[in-house]
Amino acid sequence: MDSFKMLPISFGVAGLGIFLFAVFKARKDKNGNAFLTKGTSIESFNAKEIAEALYNAMKEANFTNSEKRSTIFTTLTGVSQAQFSWVIKAFGNRNYNTITGNTYFAFWQTPTRHSLKRWLKEELSESDYNLLKSNYPKYL
Template sequence: MEISKIVPIAVGVAGLGVFVFAVAQSSKNKRSTAYLDSGVDASSFNASQIATALYDSMKQADFTNTQKRQAIFTALTGVSEAQFAQVIKSFGSRYYNTLTGNTYFALWQTPVKHPLKIWLKEELSEQDYKLLKSNYPKQL
């Protein structure tokens, strides 16, 4: 790995010493969208399988945001914009509680179906959603 710079990620104070924790960044893959660049072979692409994987990862109330983010980006790795349109169509609209961020509804709430775009916007941070939007501008 060729190291281009060291990026500080945390600073801690213990007793009289100050500690800086850092991570080395590689000069390779400078594009933040590199996870989508590889492309998925048309013969191995299955839109409904990807839509199901996205649904399963986002509906979980016990997943952390990091786990959900990782599952979403893993499912979309290599998916082109045309293929993403097929994933959106396969996903359709599914019940989602925008108040709690999962598929559970209280007795007084009326269940509402939302498309994948709303699910992703609710589940991802603003920065992560913008990253996806930059890769799929026609769809998001």
């Protein structure tokens, strides 16, 4: 009879142990982002940082097209299609001047917000954009 009383407690302790093991096994960086694990190596993915790096590269009027292209492709190297969807969400819609190709607007212009897809289409050559589009066909 006493063993039947202990059974629910045993299951509760075992469940708590499994839960704590899972919590401690999931590693996080200093910003609280969970690490992605691939085999034995661990790499961190932060969609906000990637979105900011893309934004900073594309908004600069001082960058040459080759510098922008290089930064965009380097930043997106190793980003999977699923991760790219997170980057798009993190990027959101930001002001972009399609006439001047940057974030500066004349006093008579109304700032217009565009998605990452539009930013990339404006900033990259057609062949470079199509190359990215082949990597992320669902989103570009």
